[in-house]
Amino acid sequence: MNSKTKKKKGHILRVLKRDMSLWMFCIPGIVLTFIFSYVPMYGIQLAFRRYNGRAGIWGSPWVGLYYFKRFFESPYFDSTIRNTLILSLYGLIVSFPIPIILALMLNSFRHKRYRKVVQTVTYAPNFISTVVMCGMIILFLSPSVGVINNIMHFLGLDPLNFMAKKEYWRHIYVWTGVWQSTGWSSVIYFAALSGISPELHEAGRCDGATKLQLIRHIDLPSILPTATILLIMSCGSILSVGFEKAYLLQNNLNLTVSEIISTYVYKVGLINNDISYSTAIGLFNTLINLVMLIAVNKAADKLSGNSLW
Known part of the structure; x- marks a missing residue:
């Protein structure tokens, strides 16, 4: 071992000893990630085997x-690919800018008590x-006892069974999701x-800048890197619409x-007990998300200089 290698090894050991407390904090997260993210990858081979419970994975x-x-x-x-893409893109287009707008609006308010009240109200959902959220949606939109239909009846309109109308379903899904998640999603932008630095705003006011100009x-250039990273991560799960x-x-x-x-995989895998088929669909979904993540990350790096890696 030459002197250069010894110096490098000694430097690594010194760094490890210096940051030992930080490494100890990382160990639980590393262990949990390995157990719940890497160990289950053993089951990916089910997508390439005709699974037989008696023979096991290797015997299938x-x-x-x-x-x-x-x-x-x-x-x-x-139909499943089209529905997933439409729902995911619709949700991304609607739900991504709204938390940014909310954060920018509340950040410009000088009345701190009013801002805290608005934050609490938007965080609560x-x-x-x-399960409770879906129960509320079905109850509110019920054609017989729903609040929405009672208001429509009071206005002289005929009641509608919203959940039975396929043209309303995507709007209900997306906009109720916006109501539930906007407040919490704005936290990272806050x-x-x-x-x-407050000095930037003070300098802008001295130059006569309005709130919109500030x-x-x-504000917008300052949160742009954060917004870019979140957009990349959202595009990386473009086909992973929530199942529940x-x-x-x-x-x-x-x-x-x-x-x-996700609902099709559930029905095929757990209800029809076709484990291998559902695993193949899930693996295909994951590969598409991986490709999207890499492509969007590369595009963001070229356009804005901000990326995950």
Whole structure:
């Protein structure tokens, strides 16, 4: 071992000893990530085998890309992919800018008590569970006892069964999600805005800048890197629309627009007990998300200089 290698090894040991407390804090997260994220990857091979519970994973026969071809040729392929993409893109377009707007608006308010009240009101829906949220949605939109239909009846309009109308389902899903998550999603933007030096705003006011000009030239550029990272992460899960809410709001009358990849995987894998087929669909979903993440990350790096890596 030459002297250069010894010096490098000694430097690494000194750094490890110096930051030992920080490494100790990282160990639980590393262990949990390994157990719950890397160990389950052992089951990916189910997508390439005809799983037999008695034979086990290794004893099940290898079938290659059979289940992927089966999914591509399935009559559900086009509809599930289309529904998932439309729902995800619709939700991304609507829900991504609203937390930014909320954070910018509240950050410009000087009345701290009013700002805290608004923050509390907008944060509260995030703590409602998905099951309770879906129950509230179905109850409020009920054609017989729903608040919305009672208001419509008072105005002389005919009641509507909103959950049975497929043209309303996507709007209900997305906008109720916006109501539930906007306040909590704005927290990270508040954190980014709190890091802006007050001297910048003071200098802008001295130059005669209005609130809109301060937001445009100081606040927005300051939170742009944060917004870019969150946009990349959102695009990286473009096909991973949440299962619980879609499944709970689903019925036979809106199934043509509400059947997405996650609900289809649940029905195929757990209800029909076709484990290998559902694993193949899930793996395909993950690969598409990975490609999207890499592509959007590269595009963001070229356009703005901000990226995950």
